[in-house]
Amino acid sequence: MEKEVVESYKKAKEISDKVLPLAKRLVKEDASILEIAEKIESKIKELGGKPAFPVNISINEIAAHYTPDINDTLRIKAGDLVKIDYGVQVNGYIWDRAFSVFIGEKKHPLIEASEKALKEALKTVKPGIKVFEISEVIEDVVSSFGFNPVRNLSGHGLERYNQHAYPSIPNSKNTIQAEIKDQAIAIEVFVTDGSGYVKESAPTLIYKFKQAKPVRMWEARKILEKAQKDFELLPFAKRWLKDIASPLKIDLALRQLLEVDALTDFPVLKEISGGKVAQSEETIIVE
Ligand SMILES: [Co+2]
Structure with a gap:
């Protein structure tokens, strides 16, 4: 090493x-x-x-x-x-x-x-x-x-x-x-x-960057940017996104990012x- x-x-x-x-x-x-x-x-x-x-x-x-x-x-x-x-x-x-x-x-x-x-x-x-x-x-x-x-x-x-x-x-x-x-x-x-x-069970509170994908919501684009720059492609908490928008908007944005396969999710085990x-x-x- x-x-x-x-x-x-x-x-x-x-x-x-x-x-x-x-x-x-x-x-x-x-x-x-x-x-x-x-x-x-x-x-x-x-x-x-x-x-x-x-x-x-x-x-x-x-x-x-x-x-x-x-x-x-x-x-x-x-x-x-x-x-x-x-x-x-x-x-x-x-x-x-x-x-x-x-x-x-x-x-x-x-x-x-x-x-x-x-x-x-x-x-x-x-x-x-x-x-x-x-x-x-x-x-x-x-x-x-x-x-x-x-x-x-x-x-x-x-x-x-x-x-x-x-x-x-x-x-x-x-x-x-x-x-x-x-x-x-x-x-x-x-x-x-x-x-x-x-x-795997609900809820999901941890996510990780998977790949860049075009998304409609501004909040979703912001999350993707943070996932790469601030969190350095490592897993991050939904909680760490709280300054971006309301919890409701964050949920919507995360759902959109999962739908386009831009994020990996880690549901509770x-x-x-x-x-x-x-x-x-x-x-x-x-x-
Ligand atoms: Co370990």
Whole structure:
């Protein structure tokens, strides 16, 4: 890996490390998820980075892709299992990380399982390790707790301005022989007491630029311009568009952009049987 690349990753990790204690402190009973997301995102910017994607705050059976809406009034309540997934990018190099918090008396066993599986998986990583070897460790640890890994969610490679690069690193056993070396990867463990699969559900709060297309609405053209220039082709929140127009107009413009295939959408991912989901994720550079 080139020196400038390593330096950028180092800076992104440093910022991510500094944000972590703040993020953990913010997750508590009655906290507004909109405030949590905004505080984490501002802290990242204040420290000289940029959010690589909107802070995901996914609760209970929602596994991923929930980020607060414009004027979101949702608050954390007792008994919630909260996942915070945040990414810091420096020059396009992304440090992707997630942790889970249970709002209750003691640590939730799903969180114990996801943390243990991540820890063990990270220990096995060395240059030349194959994808299936990492997945095996994750599933074995998760099963030892009596839970299921989420089988259709994966860790992933990281490339410049590409958060979900080759290879995919599933949370369940497989025979993928791809070798990992000289790259950054994110190991992203999802554990559930449900059936072990997620499906796309409403609402959609995260989008990403796909291709330039002519659109009628001024607001739609403005979104497309922001997606390329301000958000640098990385995923963005509907919330980040609030200064462009009213929420209603933004919805219309987003719909138009999806219709012409100018954007990719990331609907909320829910556990199909309604099981609770815990997530633990860390980025690692394999040289
Ligand atoms: Co990730």
